[in-house]
Amino acid sequence: MCSAIRRDGGSDLTARARIRDAAIACFGRHGFDVTVRAIADQAEVSPGLVIHHFGSKAGLQRACDDHVVGLVGALKTESVTAHDDQGFLRQLASMEEYAPYLAYILRALQTGGPLGASLFERMVADAELYLAAGEAEGTIRPSRDPARRARWLTAGALGSILMLVTLGRAGQEIDFAEVFREWETEYMLPALELYTEGLLTERTLLDSYLRHTEEHSEEAD
Amino acid sequence: MCSAIRRDGGSDLTARARIRDAAIACFGRHGFDVTVRAIADQAEVSPGLVIHHFGSKAGLQRACDDHVVGLVGALKTESVTAHDDQGFLRQLASMEEYAPYLAYILRALQTGGPLGASLFERMVADAELYLAAGEAEGTIRPSRDPARRARWLTAGALGSILMLVTLGRAGQEIDFAEVFREWETEYMLPALELYTEGLLTERTLLDSYLRHTEEHSEEAD
DNA sequence: TAGTCTATTGAACATGTGTTCAGCAATCAG
DNA sequence: CTGATTGCTGAACACATGTTCAATAGACTA
Numbered sequence: 001m002c003s004a005i006r007r008d009g010g011s012d013l014t015a016r017a018r019i020r021d022a023a024i025a026c027f028g029r030h031g032f033d034v035t036v037r038a039i040a041d042q043a044e045v046s047p048g049l050v051i052h053h054f055g056s057k058a059g060l061q062r063a064c065d066d067h068v069v070g071l072v073g074a075l076k077t078e079s080v081t082a083h084d085d086q087g088f089l090r091q092l093a094s095m096e097e098y099a100p101y102l103a104y105i106l107r108a109l110q111t112g113g114p115l116g117a118s119l120f121e122r123m124v125a126d127a128e129l130y131l132a133a134g135e136a137e138g139t140i141r142p143s144r145d146p147a148r149r150a151r152w153l154t155a156g157a158l159g160s161i162l163m164l165v166t167l168g169r170a171g172q173e174i175d176f177a178e179v180f181r182e183w184e185t186e187y188m189l190p191a192l193e194l195y196t197e198g199l200l201t202e203r204t205l206l207d208s209y210l211r212h213t214e215e216h217s218e219e220a221d
Numbered sequence: 222m223c224s225a226i227r228r229d230g231g232s233d234l235t236a237r238a239r240i241r242d243a244a245i246a247c248f249g250r251h252g253f254d255v256t257v258r259a260i261a262d263q264a265e266v267s268p269g270l271v272i273h274h275f276g277s278k279a280g281l282q283r284a285c286d287d288h289v290v291g292l293v294g295a296l297k298t299e300s301v302t303a304h305d306d307q308g309f310l311r312q313l314a315s316m317e318e319y320a321p322y323l324a325y326i327l328r329a330l331q332t333g334g335p336l337g338a339s340l341f342e343r344m345v346a347d348a349e350l351y352l353a354a355g356e357a358e359g360t361i362r363p364s365r366d367p368a369r370r371a372r373w374l375t376a377g378a379l380g381s382i383l384m385l386v387t388l389g390r391a392g393q394e395i396d397f398a399e400v401f402r403e404w405e406t407e408y409m410l411p412a413l414e415l416y417t418e419g420l421l422t423e424r425t426l427l428d429s430y431l432r433h434t435e436e437h438s439e440e441a442d
Numbered sequence: 443t444a445g446t447c448t449a450t451t452g453a454a455c456a457t458g459t460g461t462t463c464a465g466c467a468a469t470c471a472g
Numbered sequence: 473c474t475g476a477t478t479g480c481t482g483a484a485c486a487c488a489t490g491t492t493c494a495a496t497a498g499a500c501t502a
Contacts, residue, residue, distance in 0.1 A: 015479075035459060046481045051461055109384070112391025120388055139422055145410055152381065152411035153420075159380015160373065163330070167341055170333025189366055189434070190373035192427040198419035199374070201360055206413040213410070236449075256489060267451050272491060274449095444502090451496070462485070470477085 016053045019043045021100075023050075024064050028103030029173045032061065032111055065115040068104055072119070103174045110162055120158070127154045144210075160187060237274045240264045242321075244271075245285045249324030250394045253282065253332055286336040289325055293340070324395045331383055341379070348375045365431075381408060 022043035026034045036057055040047040054060035075098075108116040128150035134140030143149040161183055165174060168182070200206075243264035247255045257278050261268040275281035329337040349371035355361030364370040382404055386395060389403070421427075 036461085037459075047460085048462075048482070049480055052480080057460065110387070112387040116391075117388045120384065141418055141420060141422055143411065143414060148407060149411040149414065152408045152415070155381035155384050155408070156377030159382075159384045160376035161380075162383065163341065163376050163380045166331065166333040167338045170337075186369060187373045187376070188430065190364065190370040192430050193364060193370065194373070194415070195420040196424055196427040197362055199362060199416040201362055203417050206417040209409060209413050257491085258489075268490085269452070269492080270450055278490065446501080447499090449496105449498085451494105453493095453495105455490105455492070457488100457490085459488085460486090463483095464481105466479105466481075468477105468479085470475100472474085472476105 015043070015045055015049065019045060019050055019053060020060070020063055020067060023060050024068065024104050025100045027061070027064060028100050028107055031107055031171075036060075064104065065108070068101055068108075069115065069118070071098075071101060072105075072122070099176055102176055106162070106165060106174060109158065110166060120154070123158065124151045124154045127151075157191075236264070236266060236270065240266060240271055240274060241281070241284055241288060244281050245289065245325050246321045248282070248285060249321050249328055252328055252392075257281075285325065286329070289322055289329075290336065290339070292319075292322060293326075293343070320397055323397055327383070327386060327395060330379065331387060341375070344379065345372045345375045348372075378412075 019039065023039045026039045026042055030038070036050050037047050039060070040050050043050070050060060051057075054063055105119060108119060110116075124147075128147060131140050131143075131146060131150055131153075135142055135146075161179065164183060164186075165179055240260065244260045247260045247263055251259070257271050258268050260281070261271050264271075271281060272278075275284055326340060329340060331337075345368075349368060352361050352364075352367060352371055352374075356363055356367075382400065385404060385407075386400055
């Protein structure tokens with residue numbers, strides 16, 4: 001019968017952990033279509049053992065998700081000092097050792113599914129906190145709907161990174177140093193320009209939209 | 222030996238065209254991992270005929286790409302009257318009959334590859350034209366780098382749509398009426414707010430970035 | 443009607459991939 | 473040394489999927 005695994009009471013250097021780390025690396029590098037055999041090779045074990053430990057490929061991915069979520073949570077509570085639009089994404093990016101986790105997270109966002117959605121929500125919540133703090137300081141303009149603004153800014157920034165990765169290197173590996181460098185040289189200037197100076201010279205579009213929603217607020221909500 | 226197909230001189234109601242249309246619909250609805258058999262079912266032909274006409278699944282996808290590109294090009298030259306940030310994407314969205322092509326385009330952008338990249342470049346070029354026109358009219362603020370600004374705005378808007386689709390409905394079908402409705406209720410207000418009023422109250426970030434790039438412009442370019 | 447040509451079928455094939463399982467080897471108790 | 477427990481292997485299995493091909497049906501010509 002299948003016995004439980006924790007052979008030395010919780011230490012995390014077992015074959016199970018090695019497989020999980022190899023899976024995170026492979027999923028991050030090649031996407032979630034990577035084969036169990038490739039993961040097994042990376043972990044230097046047999047394909048059978050992968051299934052033996054995690055029940056199925058889906059179970060393995062779930063374990064990877066859980067591990068990454070735990071790691072993100074730990075990192076977040078550890079250092080709440082950084083003030084940044086990107087939240088923990090940039091924080092992770094600054095540390096070379098966390099590159100595989102970053103790749104995994106980007107794949108999760110690219111693929112969709114529960115992990116990607118929950119990470120996105122987390123980033124939105126972070127962005128809202130940072131924006132509120134900036135608003136309190138006076139460096140960020142107030143918004144008619146801070147929650148939606150945080151979501152929009154996050155979706156735009158993250159979406160642009162995702163498009164860079166998806167369109168630039170379809171099917172290839174992800175090199176984060178390069179992706180972030182490219183993002184900066186390509187988008188930093190227009191982003192700062194837009195954030196500080198805006199895009200439109202007139203208020204007509206915004207005002208007419210606000211009027212339009214006011215008129216229709218009687219039948220909704 | 223395999224003969225050419227155009228049996229009646231170019232009319233497009235042959236089985237080949239039916240297969241191609243079914244493939245566009247299936248690819249758009251379920252992504253490019255959809256099976257040849259599913260496409261054959263949709264077109265009410267045998268799987269063998271699909272391969273017979275297009276050589277392989279990759280060939281079929283190439284034919285779909287070409288057809289969509291041609292359609293987009295035709296639509297573009299047909300009506301150059303609309304002035305909009307989204308370019309032909311919104312234009313397509315307004316027409317119910319083009320829903321499958323829109324879905325296909327979004328899948329192409331989501332998956333990456335040559336079609337997605339070329340469509341993206343096209344949208345960037347469109348956006349740049351529209352922005353330049355607005356700048357000439359005086360409704361759009363001038364930019365230090367109009368090309369990069371157009372790219373950034375396009376990537377942000379498109380990326381946010383893509384994230385909505387990817388995170389909201391992973392693996393499910395795409396309903397564009399719903400996606401665009403959701404985009405509008407979720408992002409229209411903060412987008413207009415950002416575009417007309419900006420985000421930051423101070424110029425320090427932008428100015429320091431500009432100074433930073435000036436300092437380093439001696440070794441590059 | 444007979445003949446030919448071509449579009450079409452559907453069963454079979456090849457391959458890739460998740461999963462299973464009987465057995466091996468290493469460790470440890472006695 | 474012996475026996476047993478257990479992590480682990482790798483060959484085999486089942487299934488999905490792209491692809492092939494011999495056979496068929498339908499249409500057009502003479």
